[in-house]
Amino acid sequence: MKNKLFEKYFVFSPYFWLVLFFFIPLAIIFKISISVSEWGMPPYQDIFLFDNGFKINTTFENYVYIFSDYYYIGSFVNSLILALISTFFCLLIGFPLAFYIATSNIRLRNILLVLVVIPFWSSFLLRVYAWKIILQNNGILNVILLNLGITSEPLQLLYNQYAVIMGIVYTYLPLMILPLYGYLNKFDLNLIEASKDLGLNRIKTFFKVILPLSVPGIVAGSLLVFIPVVGEFIIPEMLGGSDRLYYGKILWEEFFVNRNWPGASALAFSGIIILVLPIVIFQILYSHWSQKNEI
Amino acid sequence: MDNNFLVIENISKSFGDNKVLENINLNISKSEFFGLLGSSGSGKTTLLRILGGFEKPDTGRVMLDGTDITNLEPFERPLNYMFQSYALFPHLNVFNNLAFGIKENFTQKEIEINVRNIAELLSIEHLLNRRIKQLSGGEQQRVALGRCLIKKPKLLLLDEPLAALDKKLRSKTQLELTTLQKKLKITFVFVTHDQEEAMSLSDRMAIMKNGLILECSSPEEIYENPKSLYTANFIGIANIIEIYKKGENFYSDDLGINFKLNKELKNTKTNILLRPEKIKIQSINNLKTSSFNSFSGEILEKSYLGSFTRYEIKIKNMIISVLDQNFNSNSNYNFPKGEKVICSWESESIKVLED
Numbered sequence: 001m002k003n004k005l006f007e008k009y010f011v012f013s014p015y016f017w018l019v020l021f022f023f024i025p026l027a028i029i030f031k032i033s034i035s036v037s038e039w040g041m042p043p044y045q046d047i048f049l050f051d052n053g054f055k056i057n058t059t060f061e062n063y064v065y066i067f068s069d070y071y072y073i074g075s076f077v078n079s080l081i082l083a084l085i086s087t088f089f090c091l092l093i094g095f096p097l098a099f100y101i102a103t104s105n106i107r108l109r110n111i112l113l114v115l116v117v118i119p120f121w122s123s124f125l126l127r128v129y130a131w132k133i134i135l136q137n138n139g140i141l142n143v144i145l146l147n148l149g150i151t152s153e154p155l156q157l158l159y160n161q162y163a164v165i166m167g168i169v170y171t172y173l174p175l176m177i178l179p180l181y182g183y184l185n186k187f188d189l190n191l192i193e194a195s196k197d198l199g200l201n202r203i204k205t206f207f208k209v210i211l212p213l214s215v216p217g218i219v220a221g222s223l224l225v226f227i228p229v230v231g232e233f234i235i236p237e238m239l240g241g242s243d244r245l246y247y248g249k250i251l252w253e254e255f256f257v258n259r260n261w262p263g264a265s266a267l268a269f270s271g272i273i274i275l276v277l278p279i280v281i282f283q284i285l286y287s288h289w290s291q292k293n294e295i
Numbered sequence: 296m297d298n299n300f301l302v303i304e305n306i307s308k309s310f311g312d313n314k315v316l317e318n319i320n321l322n323i324s325k326s327e328f329f330g331l332l333g334s335s336g337s338g339k340t341t342l343l344r345i346l347g348g349f350e351k352p353d354t355g356r357v358m359l360d361g362t363d364i365t366n367l368e369p370f371e372r373p374l375n376y377m378f379q380s381y382a383l384f385p386h387l388n389v390f391n392n393l394a395f396g397i398k399e400n401f402t403q404k405e406i407e408i409n410v411r412n413i414a415e416l417l418s419i420e421h422l423l424n425r426r427i428k429q430l431s432g433g434e435q436q437r438v439a440l441g442r443c444l445i446k447k448p449k450l451l452l453l454d455e456p457l458a459a460l461d462k463k464l465r466s467k468t469q470l471e472l473t474t475l476q477k478k479l480k481i482t483f484v485f486v487t488h489d490q491e492e493a494m495s496l497s498d499r500m501a502i503m504k505n506g507l508i509l510e511c512s513s514p515e516e517i518y519e520n521p522k523s524l525y526t527a528n529f530i531g532i533a534n535i536i537e538i539y540k541k542g543e544n545f546y547s548d549d550l551g552i553n554f555k556l557n558k559e560l561k562n563t564k565t566n567i568l569l570r571p572e573k574i575k576i577q578s579i580n581n582l583k584t585s586s587f588n589s590f591s592g593e594i595l596e597k598s599y600l601g602s603f604t605r606y607e608i609k610i611k612n613m614i615i616s617v618l619d620q621n622f623n624s625n626s627n628y629n630f631p632k633g634e635k636v637i638c639s640w641e642s643e644s645i646k647v648l649e650d
Contacts, residue, residue: 190382193349196369197376198396198446208395212386 026272033265034058044262062266072250072267076274079247082161082236083229086168087176090225091218093169094176098217099210101177102184113181116174124171128238131167132158135239159241167235172228176221183217216290223279230275247271300325300482301346301450305355308341308506315341317506319355323499326480328473330497332487334529338506339486343452346484347376360449374450375443379458381435383427389414389438390423396446413441416475433464444479453485457492469495490530494518502526518570524648527568534571534615535648539564549613552590555642566648572618573644576606579635589639597632604629608638 035044036059049055066072101112119127134140135157142154157163191213195205233248240246251271254264301323308316315338323329331339344350346357348369356365364372375396383392393410401409414420417437422430430438436459443451456472457465473496476483487493493500494514501511502525510517510526521527527535538545538554540563545554554567579591592610606617617638621629630636 188380188382190378190380191384193347193369193376194378194382194384194442195395197347197372198442199370199399200396201368201370204399209384213384 026269029265029269032261033062033269034060035262036061037260037262042261043259059262062262063270065263066267066270071245075245075250076247076271078244079230079232082164082168082232082244082246083226086165086172086229087222087226089165089169090173090176091222094173094180094221095214095218098177098180098184098221101181102187103189116177119174125234128167128171128235131163131170132238135163158239159243161240161244163239163241164236164244164246167239168229168232171235172225175224175228179220179224180214180217183220184214187213219286227275227279231271298322298324299358300327300360301484302358303342303346303355304358306342306345306352306357307354308338308345308350308352315506316345316352319506319508321501321508321511323482323484325360325482326476328476328483328485328496328498330485330487330493330500331503332490332493332497332500332529333503334488336505337503339488339503340454342503343376343454343484343486346450347374347452348372349376373448374452375446375448376452377439377443377454377456379455381439381459383435383438383442385427387427388423389419389425389427389430392427392438393423393441393445395442409445413445416444417441432459432461433468436460436468440475444481448481450482450484453483455487456485458487458489465492472496494530502529520646521568521648524566527646527648532571532616532618534569534574536567536569536613537564538567549611550590550615551611554645555588556645556647558647560647561649568646568648569615569640569644570646571605571616572603572620574615574617574638574640576608576617576619576630577637577639578630579637588642588645589637591635591637594630594632594634594636597630599629606630606636608636610638 031047032044035047036057037043038045045057047056047058049057097116101109101116104112136142137154137156137158139157141157142151145151145155146153187210191209192205195209196202200208231248231251232246233252236244236246236249247267251264251267254260254267258264299322301321303319303321303323306316306319307314319338319342331342333339341350345352348364348367348371352365356363358364359372359374364374369376384395387395390410393413394406397406397409410423411420414423417440419434419437419441422434422438427435427438436456440456457468460468469492472483485496487496497514499511499513500517502509502517504525510522517526518530521530524535527533536547536550536554538547540546540560541553545556545560546552547554556567590610592608592615594606595609595614596607598605601621603618603620606619608615608617615638
């Protein structure tokens with residue numbers, strides 16, 4: 001009996017986790033997002049009032065406010081585009097790396113895997129800050145370019161969207177490589193040889209055999225990169241300039257600079273819904289598809 | 296017959312310090328069913344992979360139908376390779392697996408016709424819409440075979456073609472494979488560690504050991520007249536007896552009897568092979584022991600195999616295996632355990648193993 005109980009809790013532990021750290025915070029955010037703003041601490045009114053009898057004090061003003069101002073929607077679109085581009089580059093760099101790691105011999109494979117994971121051992125902030133030092137006007141990269149005579153004056157490498165993309169690709173690459181590796185590790189290399197034997201060259205073999213069979217790994221890695229990048233705050237803040245505003249930054253400002261908690265909560269809640277719904281639908285469709293195709 | 300259809304010349308291959316193949320030379324004829332037989336680590340699969348183009352030899356070259364293919368990529372070679380695991384594409388159904396190699400150069404209609412034809416040849420028409428995981432081992436083997444044959448290769452390489460099948464299916468498939476090969480007249484080269492499989496499939500076969508070819512001949516020749524001790528032991532059941540010259544004749548210490556040989560020997564000491572079915576076994580009452588080519592012994596073990604009975608007979612210091620065909624259904628014909636019997640053989644049945 002004791003064992004059965006343990007099993008039960010063990011199976012349900014992900015759901016406890018989900019409820020405790022996702023649904024409850026989400027509910028709190030939703031509650032704040034439909035509250036009326038107020039100058040005070042906390043900066044919103046209660047939603048249940050008991051002054052003159054019971055009264056529900058809610059408003060959707062905050063949602064109307066953020067959806068009627070392109071400032072908010074635009075920043076979200078910027079973040080989506082940033083996440084798409086970053087995911088694409090992570091995939092472009094990560095796939096060959098993951099494939100190479102998965103197909104190399106065990107000793108080399110372990111060394112390469114450690115190399116992929118090592119950056120996690122140092123502070124994330126420190127690593128992004130290091131890029132700032134490399135890219136700044138009198139940084140290493142500009143010094144090298146100047147000394148080689150490639151440019152006559154320092155290039156403005158920092159504080160633009162390209163620096164942000166580079167920083168994100170650098171930071172999130174392991175999150176792409178590891179799930180891809182986990183999947184490609186099981187790849188039957190005979191399939192590649194069989195494809196070549198049947199007359200397909202390397203490029204055709206890649207598109208007809210390797211790519212279709214890697215779809216689950218690609219999906220896993222891409223979601224792992226895409227979702228957190230949409231809300232990424234620190235990298236655009238440190239490497240980005242004023243040329244583009246991103247969702248994470250707007251959210252932070254709304255909360256901590258404008259102290260508009262209901263507005264910020266409405267923004268956060270909308271973001272989650274817009275992001276999670278399509279992904280859930282995609283996951284359901286995808287699991288149907290992959291079951292049908294038995295990948 | 297064109298003996299130079301597939302020519303393997305001085306092929307050597309090492310992986311690091313490990314010499315896998317040493318100076319391999321083989322000539323294989325057109326439409327021949329050729330077997331490479333060896334235990335694991337003999338280099339047979341590496342040789343097959345070199346023919347397929349998946350490994351590059353360190354030295355030597357491979358000529359196919361007059362063309363040097365040593366440096367061609369697998370996709371440039373006019374041959375196909377059937378993998379031991381079959382390596383069927385799990386994301387494609389049977390039809391698309393069969394059509395995989397001809398999609399490039401054929402129209403949709405031609406593809407349909409070709410796939411139907413090959414499916415009919417292999418009796419897998421009813422499986423075309425199935426997914427690979429829905430197939431049994433035998434069905435997968437046919438799809439793998441069909442996927443290669445649809446390309447009409449000059450040469451088909453098969454890596455342990457029957458190893459993944461269960462025993463009953465294996466003997467059925469063996470027969471089908473030989474029939475198919477004779478019908479299509481495609482040259483087949485296959486690798487196996489199973490000597491029975493090699494014997495029943497091959498027109499000729501090569502015995503490999505430690506990266507060398509020990510012998511290359513027809514299965515009959517290799518069974519009846521093996522040149523080396525290794526081959527004699529590897530193929531079938533073998534009674535190996537050490538003999539040395541003693542006066543006019545040869546004598547075995549282990550058996551304590553004299554041997555009369557029909558031919559002269561280089562050495563004064565040698566091994567001889569006596570296959571168990573060549574030994575005649577008789578009741579001791581019927582005959583007197585002659586001084587040559589016969590001995591009397593005691594039946595130690597006996598196993599009834601249906602068409603044969605296998606006896607283990609102890610003579611002096613040695614145990615000799617004898618296979619006795621069960622001509623009569625009369626059980627008296629079988630000798631009981633512990634019975635003294637006389638074994639005899641023709642002088643021609645003794646094969647001298649010089650190496």
